[in-house]
Amino acid sequence: MSAGNAAPSILVVDDEHPLADTLTAILDRAGYNTTPAYNAAEALAILAELRPQLIISDVMMPGMNGVDLAIEADKLHPGIQILLISGHAGTQDIVDAAPLDGLSIELLAKPVAPEELLSRVAAVLGSSPTEPTKMRTQRRA
Amino acid sequence: LFVDDEPGVVLMDTRPEITEPKQDETASLQNQDRFRALVAASSDAMYRMSADWSEMRQLRGGNFIARAAGPSRTWLQDYIHPDDRARLLAVVQEAIRTKNIFEMEHRVLRADGGLGWTFSRAVPLLDANGEIMEWFGAASDITERKRAEEALRASQAKYEGIINSAMDAVISVNEQQRIVVFNRAAEIMFQCAASEAMGSTLDRFLPKSLHEIHRDHIRRFGSEAAPPRPMSVPGTLTAIRSNGEEFPIESMISQVHTGDDVLYTVILRDITDRKQAERALIRSEKLASVGRMAATIAHEINNPLASAINALYLARTDPALPDGVKRYISLAEQELARVSHITKQTLGFYKEVGTTTTIDVPSVLDSLLDLYRPRLRNKNISVRRSYRSDTAIHAVEGELRQIASNIISNAIDALPEGGNLYVRLSSPQVVHGERRMVRVTIADNGEGIAPENLKRIFEPFFTTKKSVGTGLGLWVTCELVKKHEGKLRIRSKLGNGTVLIVWLPVERRGQERRTA
Numbered sequence: 001m002s003a004g005n006a007a008p009s010i011l012v013v014d015d016e017h018p019l020a021d022t023l024t025a026i027l028d029r030a031g032y033n034t035t036p037a038y039n040a041a042e043a044l045a046i047l048a049e050l051r052p053q054l055i056i057s058d059v060m061m062p063g064m065n066g067v068d069l070a071i072e073a074d075k076l077h078p079g080i081q082i083l084l085i086s087g088h089a090g091t092q093d094i095v096d097a098a099p100l101d102g103l104s105i106e107l108l109a110k111p112v113a114p115e116e117l118l119s120r121v122a123a124v125l126g127s128s129p130t131e132p133t134k135m136r137t138q139r140r141a
Numbered sequence: 142l143f144v145d146d147e148p149g150v151v152l153m154d155t156r157p158e159i160t161e162p163k164q165d166e167t168a169s170l171q172n173q174d175r176f177r178a179l180v181a182a183s184s185d186a187m188y189r190m191s192a193d194w195s196e197m198r199q200l201r202g203g204n205f206i207a208r209a210a211g212p213s214r215t216w217l218q219d220y221i222h223p224d225d226r227a228r229l230l231a232v233v234q235e236a237i238r239t240k241n242i243f244e245m246e247h248r249v250l251r252a253d254g255g256l257g258w259t260f261s262r263a264v265p266l267l268d269a270n271g272e273i274m275e276w277f278g279a280a281s282d283i284t285e286r287k288r289a290e291e292a293l294r295a296s297q298a299k300y301e302g303i304i305n306s307a308m309d310a311v312i313s314v315n316e317q318q319r320i321v322v323f324n325r326a327a328e329i330m331f332q333c334a335a336s337e338a339m340g341s342t343l344d345r346f347l348p349k350s351l352h353e354i355h356r357d358h359i360r361r362f363g364s365e366a367a368p369p370r371p372m373s374v375p376g377t378l379t380a381i382r383s384n385g386e387e388f389p390i391e392s393m394i395s396q397v398h399t400g401d402d403v404l405y406t407v408i409l410r411d412i413t414d415r416k417q418a419e420r421a422l423i424r425s426e427k428l429a430s431v432g433r434m435a436a437t438i439a440h441e442i443n444n445p446l447a448s449a450i451n452a453l454y455l456a457r458t459d460p461a462l463p464d465g466v467k468r469y470i471s472l473a474e475q476e477l478a479r480v481s482h483i484t485k486q487t488l489g490f491y492k493e494v495g496t497t498t499t500i501d502v503p504s505v506l507d508s509l510l511d512l513y514r515p516r517l518r519n520k521n522i523s524v525r526r527s528y529r530s531d532t533a534i535h536a537v538e539g540e541l542r543q544i545a546s547n548i549i550s551n552a553i554d555a556l557p558e559g560g561n562l563y564v565r566l567s568s569p570q571v572v573h574g575e576r577r578m579v580r581v582t583i584a585d586n587g588e589g590i591a592p593e594n595l596k597r598i599f600e601p602f603f604t605t606k607k608s609v610g611t612g613l614g615l616w617v618t619c620e621l622v623k624k625h626e627g628k629l630r631i632r633s634k635l636g637n638g639t640v641l642i643v644w645l646p647v648e649r650r651g652q653e654r655r656t657a
Binding site: 016019020025111113115 | 447452478485
């Protein structure tokens with residue numbers, strides 16, 4: 001889906017609407033093509049249609065949690081990049097306990113300063129969207 | 142016939158009667174008749190020995206020792222236990238030398254072939270010149286008594302073994318309340334030798350408030366046999382060591398009648414350790430629940446906080462925003478950054494996100510003192526620095542700042558106008574024989590902390606600053622120091638100021654631990 005010079009696409013998942021919405025706005029303003037989802041099921045429905053470069057998801061959500069979402073997303077789109085943001089101290093344990101099977105998940109502590117998030121996103125995607133000509137090398141599993 | 146308490150008694154009353162020449166012979170025959178009569182009347186064994194005991198002339202009687210057929214020169218081997226022979230001969234020699242009564246308890250071969258005990262007593266029969274003619278003796282069977290004594294000794298030893306191996310102090314007092322039993326555990330518990338405790342009353346080991354209660358307790362026990370019962374007093378029962386230290390105990394009291402005597406036995410258990418463990422448990426449970434609560438609150442704050450931070454970021458980065466408004470928004474962002482710092486810290490998230498780096502401690506301290514310069518200047522506080530180390534340590538910088546910042550801030554609050562703040566850093570020292578640590582000392586000559594507050598100073602939500610304190614500063618500081626495997630010590634005296642000492646290891650263990 002990341003053909004040509006089109007802006008990289010990002011799926012933002014958080015059950016807190018204001019958080020999902022403000023994150024979407026920040027990433028949009030930074031030049032990414034961002035879509036919000038408010039739970040894991042909704043996110044999976046979107047992933048069935050689209051293949052974003054990156055998923056940024058909350059961990060503790062009603063229904064499916066962010067770690068399980070990441071595992072499902074990787075099945076649908078092997079090698080997809082995933083950033084999890086959690087405000088819960090026990091999150092690392094959930095990530096450690098999950099059958100990640102080689103899937104690497106980066107975990108950030110909530111709240112993440114927007115500047116920090118943008119720099120993490122740029123690092124994960126291998127470039128900043130403001131430099132669209134630069135070639136991206138996307139890691140595949 | 143004879144008076145056995147007087148040595149060298151001339152046994153016969155024959156001398157005045159018999160005046161014929163063969164006096165000795167006749168006397169001897171009469172002696173034998175009398176001897177036989179005596180034997181028949183006595184349950185004891187009777188014997189006659191030659192003057193030097195080389196020969197046993199006669200042995201009769203008692204169903205106790207096998208009768209000898211005739212005179213025997215092997216009596217020692219035949220009748221006396223091998224282990225007792227030497228001792229017996231020594232007593233014999235002494236008796237011969239002093240012409241005095243032979244008297245001894247020894248083992249002897251019984252008529253039934255077994256070994257028995259006898260109490261043997263012989264008197265020398267003296268001739269007219271005062272020389273020993275022969276010995277006349279009686280041996281009574283004391284086997285049963287010896288067995289009973291032995292059994293008593295064994296049971297005594299067993300009983301002493303038991304009470305001395307008891308973990309609890311066992312103290313018995315008689316009816317006059319004098320101590321008659323004071324076991325090993327009691328010696329240790331009260332730091333008092335049994336020899337010293339014996340004969341005194343229990344009062345010296347009980348606090349004054351308990352003297353009457355204890356006496357009453359024993360009185361109420363009455364004279365009837367009663368089952369052991371706990372000594373019940375309101376609150377915790379305490380006892381006193383010989384150095385005056387009072388300690389909590391648990392006690393049981395029982396009484397035993399032995400003949401006419403009554404013994405009251407108190408069994409005491411030192412429950413100092415248990416009380417301490419209970420207190421520690423209560424405290425740690427309290428802390429854990431407070432920690433959980435804090436984490437829950439922090440978690441609930443995180444989502445709205447993240448949204449607010451994002452919204453402010455969006456507002457600030459809006460190109461249409463006037464500069465003046467931008468400044469206010471930046472301020473709001475900075476303040477919210479502080480809030481996120483606190484929530485992350487409360488959640489213990491630093492484990493995942495805080496990274497250990499090499500830190501120059503003096504520069505951290507200096508930058509903090511710079512930060513506090515306005516407050517220091519306000520109160521006209523002079524800062525005395527003394528850094529004896531430029532060793533860098535491995536720590537999480539944000540946390541080290543937090544540790545020092547909380548302590549310095551408390552010191553400033555405690556200081557009066559014109560007070561002194563001391564900030565010292567020692568060179569690395571090996572602490573507890575294993576790790577090199579630096580010591581950061583932050584001291585003030587301010588108001589000090591009351592002893593009752595000092596105990597609680599590291600508890601969450603404990604504050605003496607009323608409206609301005611959250612009661613979290615020192616708690617967080619303490620947790621962070623623990624996380625760095627350091628140590629935190631506090632000394633304070635009301636009116637004299639406070640000293641806080643933080644020991645931090647130069648190298649961190651487990652630095653290779655995962656980072657997210």
